Amino acid sequence: MNPVKDAHIKPLPTPDGDSEAYWQGLKRGQILLQHCLDCGHLQVYQESICRTCTSERLEHRAASGRGKIHSFSVVYRAPGPAFKNDTPYAVILVELEEGVRMISSMVECPVEDVAFDMPVELVCDPVAEDVVLPRFRPRR
Amino acid sequence: MTTQTKPAARGIRGKTAIIGAGISEVGRVPGRSAMALAAQAALRAMADAGISRDEIDGVLSSVAFAAPFHRFSVAISEYLGIQPKFSNTLQVSGATAATMFNIAAAAIAGGLAETVLIVGGDSLLSGLTPDLALRSMTESRDQQYEMPFGIPVSNTFAMTAHRHMKEFGTTAEQFAQVAVIHREHARRTPNAQMTQPITVEDVLNSGWVATPYHKLDCSLISDGGGAFIVTSAERAKSLGIERPVYILGGGEFYTHEHIFLMPSLTTTGAVQSSAAAYAMAGYGPGDMDVAGVYDCFTGTVIMMLEDLGFCPKGEGGRFVEDGQITYGGAIPCNTHGGLLSFAHSGMPGSLFHFYEVVNQLRGLCGPRQVPDAALGLVHSLGAGFATNATTILGTEATL
């Protein structure tokens, strides 16, 4: 943690051995879920094992990219200077059709229109040369 | 729930007692480092117990943002001139405070130490500035799956509270009422950071931080430290301590790390942590006379009232509205003013809840005293309800 250095730069994910394929998938426009071949559990948070049965037999399959808003919070006070110019923006907890949840933020939608259970769809947002973030917009 | 039967022996029940409590100057305290605040609290706790440094053989601490020692407990021992034979620096975010009491009791009962100093201090306001403090806390979130989306420290708590509104019809006015009650409590507490009276309207008009929370729904950013001396029940007796406060039960529970993997946004690990503490103590929520409930945000208190068993699920808002968390109500909570109005110096923030509940059980709270308080609960939590820890305390009569 260094609270002073790079405070104006938005934090970007640094993929690791668990998550490399996930971040590569987003560059191709897909959210890759890990499907457990032994128990059928699905996970978006990438691990070397299945969180339900500890099996290592996991297979990546693309999610539909559709979901709905389980909860949300519109940020008016940014967590540091990097996000100051974006306020207000809606951080959302999306529940994908496949049943798993993920954190994201809303695009192409005024913050006052964001609502519980709102149907949303994936927007792949190239935020840096080699990084695509999964964001969501109202489903069309 | 009514009083349950007391078993002969349950875990750490009654094996240790808090014999000294101290807090530093709190609020805005320029010119004192996090270490200095922790040390000031520690020396006051020792003076309160009437013991000297060489009688302390264990030291437990939280971490400090403004004094980022990896081994804060070791660093503060050195600072105080103590060489303990048992020490650890605990880090489960806001839940750390209660875990320190539970672990101190277990360490003493297990023979690792006889007299443990529990200590924490930080300088979030003067040592870091509010912006840096909030940023430091935000950086505890996941670097790949959460932080890139600009989630502030309030986010996990805001989204859980928001969902509580959706599922149970909890209102912004009920959240605001929590802030109003805490401010009212703080007005009777010496050195509280915020003592200007506020109304529900004031809270609702205080501007958004992150929906559904306004500025006055959020806890403070403060400087300050707290410290306690815990020892074996036998040693407390041989020292002739006048009003020892016994550790009757402790429990923890960890349901998730990431907010998107929280099993339910509206029911937390406080259910399990408090159930374990109640079972060990042999008392239920209905037996508690006073409580310290982690209040990083107003909605947090409402959710905890439910999960700690003080009211049924979904009725926390109404429970607050009905005056149940202040004097004359079912369970006076945070009679010092809590993190919302007394002070919130990060990890040590929940130590102030302990300081208040301990003093309530010793009958030392003057104009804030809950009459005949004999049993108290403190619940600490953190990281968007990822961490939960409960401690139940009681007077000699409750053993």
Ligand SMILES: [Zn+2]
């Ligand atoms: Zn599996």
